[in-house]
Amino acid sequence: xxxxxxxxxxxxxxxxxxxxxxxxxxxxxxxxxxxxxxxxxxxxxxxxxxxxxxxxxxxxxxxxxxxxxxxxxxxxxxxxxxxxxxxxxxxxxxxxxxxxxxxxxxxxxxxxxxxxxxxxxxxxxxxxxxxxxxxxxxxxx
Ligand SMILES: CC(C)(COP(=O)(O)OP(=O)(O)OC[C@H]1O[C@@H](n2cnc3c(N)ncnc32)[C@H](O)[C@@H]1OP(=O)(O)O)[C@@H](O)C(=O)NCCC(=O)NCCS
Numbered sequence: 001x002x003x004x005x006x007x008x009x010x011x012x013x014x015x016x017x018x019x020x021x022x023x024x025x026x027x028x029x030x031x032x033x034x035x036x037x038x039x040x041x042x043x044x045x046x047x048x049x050x051x052x053x054x055x056x057x058x059x060x061x062x063x064x065x066x067x068x069x070x071x072x073x074x075x076x077x078x079x080x081x082x083x084x085x086x087x088x089x090x091x092x093x094x095x096x097x098x099x100x101x102x103x104x105x106x107x108x109x110x111x112x113x114x115x116x117x118x119x120x121x122x123x124x125x126x127x128x129x130x131x132x133x134x135x136x137x138x139x140x141x
Pocket of ligand 1: 072079080084106108112
């Protein structure tokens with residue numbers, strides 16, 4: 001059985017582990033330009049980190065102070081096993097605890113169905129970001 005755990009993380013202590021997953025998924029797999037992947041917001045975000053039974057990082061996501069979720073990434077070999085779900089629940093719980101009225105995110109269009117499972121709804125029109133089609137989605141809390 002594949003075992004993983006998730007926890008809340010922060011950039012100062014866990015930045016290396018968080019970066020490893022994002023580099024593999026966004027920069028290597030999805031060809032997102034390096035200069036678009038790294039920004040000044042990571043330091044202010046609440047991050048969620050998933051690790052395997054050896055402590056190796058396998059998934060990440062982050063949430064800005066305004067309730068905007070992003071950088072949701074699970075290593076290819078771990079997809080379809082509930083890691084993304086566990087990470088997203090962690091961040092939604094964090095946003096609820098901060099009494100923020102809504103969670104927002106920009107979903108790659110292929111992942112709309114994933115976010116709908118959590119109650120997110122599409123708002124607005126499709127747009128391009130880093131060469132990938134996206135839509136904005138909102139979850140009222
Ligand atoms: C999108 C992503 C984070 C999903 O993570 P995951 O660990 O594979 O998702 P889970 O296994 O937790 O899936 C939870 C549920 O969503 C469903 N699901 C997963 N990806 C889906 C997709 N692209 N479209 C529709 N449903 C999806 C699963 O079937 C599962 O359904 P169930 O509850 O009925 O069993 C992952 O595919 C990923 O990292 N993709 C590459 C990076 C990326 O594109 N990130 C940005 C997305 S905006």
